[in-house]
Amino acid sequence: SxxxxxxxxxxxxxxxxxxxxxxxxxxxxxxxxxxxxxxxxxxxxMENFGGVSVELGAGWIAGVGGKISNPVWELANQSGLRTLFSDYSNARYNIFDRCGKIFPSGLAADSYKKAVESAIHRLRNEAANVDEPATTPKTPIELAIDFILHDFEMAEVQPISTYTDYGEREFMVADERGYxxxxxxxxxxxxxxxxxxxxxxxxxxxxxxxxxxxxxxxxxxxxxxxxxxxxxxxxxxxxxxxxxxxxxxxxxxxxxxxxxxxxxxxVMVYTKIFLKFPYKFWPCGPGKEFFIYAHERRGYYTFWQHMENAFPGCNILVVTLTNGESKRVEAQSDCETLKEAMQVLRNMFGPGIPDASDILVPRWWNNRFQRGSYSxxxxxxxxxxxxxxxxxxxxxxxxxxxxxxxxxxxxxxxxxxxxxxxxxxxxxxxxxxxxxxxxxxxxx
Ligand code: FAD
Structure with missing residues (x-):
């Protein structure tokens, strides 16, 4: 028995x-x-990729620096986990168009402000059941900012308890033992x-x-x-x-x-695609860690990060896709995905950049023990x-x-x-x- x-x-x-x-x-x-x-x-x-430990799932401790301490932040400190502060605020000044030009900072800041205001307005109307036609984002830059604000849950648009309770800072885990x-x-x-x-x-x-x-x-x-x-x-x-x-x-x-x-x-699907290069061809100075690609298709290889701050000399880029784009990429071969990502990078940095030598595409949606990334x-x-x-x-x-x-x-x-x-x-x-x-x- x-x-x-x-x-x-x-x-x-x-x-x-x-x-x-x-x-x-x-x-x-x-x-x-x-x-x-x-x-x-x-x-x-965590998985080993391109010589370093990358996080396929959760990568950040979100909600740090407020009056109440985030319990996961405490666990991380007790364990001596290596983390790095992520400053997303500069990302809006690194928005590339399809010809590789960076949007002027005034225009970018203005578009960002407008997008935040319109998102707040939209949410208020929805909450109050007011049926007013909302201004929908249309241009590539508007679409890119809308994607960042919503699919990344930026605290500016809505009071998210994580940030109101624990503080608005986020720390990325960059530890060889993994999160x-x-x-x-x-x-x-x-x-x-x-x-x-x-x-x-x-x-x-x-x-x-x-x-x-x-x-x-x-x-x-x-x-x-x-x-x-x-x-x-x-x-x-x-x-x-x-x-x-x-x-x-x-x-x-x-x-x-x-x-x-x-x-x-x-269920939200969130996919971090890792790309390894023989050398780096992207800017790495202060305020350059995060950059954005503005395309007419919302969420098409929009949000990029270089991993030089986390692991100097690793020559790795990460691009994040969500929902429909995640599912589309999960269904195709990694070779196809690599081709698409390289085209986007060549649009941003010119035709002379080297091909990635390796790619890692997590498949959270098709994993029968997950079926998505988070609620x-x-x-x-x-x-x-x-x-x-x-x-x-x-x-x-x-x-x-x-x-x-x-x-x-x-x-x-x-x-x-x-x-x-x-x-x-x-x-x-x-x-x-x-x-x-x-x-x-x-x-x-
Ligand atoms: P899980 O970790 O899913 O645990 C459930 C377990 O059940 C799994 O191990 C699974 O294998 C097992 N299981 C499933 N089915 C069965 C079965 N039939 N029998 C036995 N076992 C089963 N959070 C953050 O705070 N910061 C971030 O930066 C962040 N980024 C993320 C990025 C991605 C790509 C993903 C996927 C998630 C991210 N999250 C982030 C969310 C965070 O990872 C989750 O909220 C958290 O890890 C969920 O933990 P859990 O215990 O609820 O579920």
């Missing part, structure tokens, strides 16, 4: 690991963590580790959960390789994209209020009921993950805090159940 544990945690990303740590600290040690992939970290993922080192440091406090490896057999890798069944006083889980695990409770930390897919089936099926809420949450609750529609329902437990199944964070969805700190929050709710439930069962025993 299957040995039953107290809590099964599905997923070993930041929320799953922080939940497990919180449980351990509260004396609940008989837990099992089932992770579909062969590593911990989830959407925090994921923070997760390892967390895991080390409660799991058996040795020489950088987790040896604890409560962490089970390559276990793809396919079915979650509510049984008498507990939960039973079946994995793709046919194993069965039983627990008194289950914490489910898979992404909103995975919840929307049919990877996991539930018995009995999830109630309608739950599936409706899950369907309402948008995106549309601001005017932010309706606490949706987040509330996404987070609310169903019987003995408790939900966690960045998408369950009311204030910080979409961020690493959202995932981290949600793990702790979910465990607090679960511990309350366990207390009530213990009380109930001891009362019924006294009665007997």
């Amino acid at each position: 299957t040995k039953r544990c107290s809590v099964i945690i599905v997923g070993a990303g930041v929320s799953g690991i922080s939940a497990a740590k919180e449980l351990s600290e509260n004396g609940v040690d008989d837990l099992v963590i089932l992770e579909a992939s062969d590593r911990i970290g989830g959407r925090i993922r 994921e080192y923070l997760l390892y440091k967390m895991a080390e406090t409660f799991l058996l580790t040795s020489e950088g490896k987790i040896l604890d057999n409560r962490l089970k890798l390559n276990k793809v959960v396919r079915e979650i069944q509510q049984i008498r006083d507990g939960v039973s889980v079946t994995t793709e390789d046919g194993c069965i695990y039983e627990g008194n409770y289950l914490i489910l930390s898979v992404s909103i994209g995975v919840l929307q897919s049919n990877l996991i089936s539930f018995q009995p099926v999830l109630p309608r209020w739950k599936t409706k809420a899950i369907e309402k949450c948008d 995106n609750y549309p601001i005017p529609m932010i309706n606490n009921q949706v987040v509330h329902d996404i987070k609310a437990p169903v019987g003995r199944i408790f939900f966690t993950g960045e998408h369950t964070s009311e204030r910080f969805s979409g961020y690493v700190h959202g995932g981290y805090l949600s793990g702790i929050d979910t465990v607090k709710a679960l511990l309350e439930e366990m207390k009530i159940e213990n009380k109930r069962s001891s009362e019924s025993q006294t009665f007997l």
Whole structure:
């Protein structure tokens, strides 16, 4: 017969690991963590590329410098993680047109100001349900700025809790151990580790959960390789994209209020494409780290960054695509993508620049354990009921993950805090159940 544990945690990303740590600290040690992939970290993922460590998933600690300290910033400081301040404010003065000319700074500043004002206006109207025809961005520079403001969630347009609570600064992780080192440091406090490896057999890798069944006083889980695990409770930390897919089936099926809420949450796809060059041909002085390409197609290889500040001499550029462009690029060969990116770079820097010697294209949308990059609750529609329902437990199944964070969805700190929050709710439930069962025993 299957040995039953107290809590099964599905997923070993930041929320799953922080939940497990919180449980351990509260004396609940008989837990099992089932992770579909062969590593911990989830959407925090470092890979070696072109001689350095690049972050395919989360790359920044967002929300630093305010009155309250961001808990992930604290973890980073405790672990001695190497980070660099990212100053995006100059990006608007490095906007290239299709002929490689940089827009004059006056025009760029003016377009930026107008775009911010019009975006604020649009949001206010949407929130108030006013149906006034909005001015839509049309010219390449307007489209480029609109992309930066919205797809990158710049704080100027809307009060985002991450920035209002923790401060407006962002720090990029540039550490050879990767952002994921923070997760390892967390895991080390409660799991058996040795020489950088987790040896604890409560962490089970390559276990793809396919079915979650509510049984008498507990939960039973079946994995793709046919194993069965039983627990008194289950914490489910898979992404909103995975919840929307049919990877996991539930018995009995999830109630309608739950599936409706899950369907309402948008999934954002965010793709950082890395390109390695034999030498650098882009400007590297102060204020040049970020640059923008203005094209008539919104989001077409718009946002660029050189990695010289992070790793001097690495000769790597990163370009970020989102949503439709991400999906389009995921579906084509990397060779095609390389050709497109090179054409854009030649438009900006001239025909004489060298070809990239290597390319890395992450595929978050087509990864069946992710199905996207992060949750995106549309601001005017932010309706606490949706987040509330996404987070609310169903019987003995408790939900966690960045998408369950009311204030910080979409961020690493959202995932981290949600793990702790979910465990607090679960511990309350366990207390009530213990009380109930001891009362019924006294009665007997
Ligand atoms: P995940 O990390 O997705 O963890 C869930 C785990 O569940 C995964 O390990 C997955 O493999 C596993 N799983 C899925 N299905 C199953 C199954 N059936 N059975 C078992 N296991 C399963 N945040 C920031 O703060 N700053 C940034 O700069 C930033 N940039 C980002 C850039 C990109 C490209 C991406 C993808 C994300 C970015 N984020 C950023 C968001 C941040 O990475 C996430 O919010 C956070 O890591 C989510 O953690 P999580 O624990 O909620 O989910």
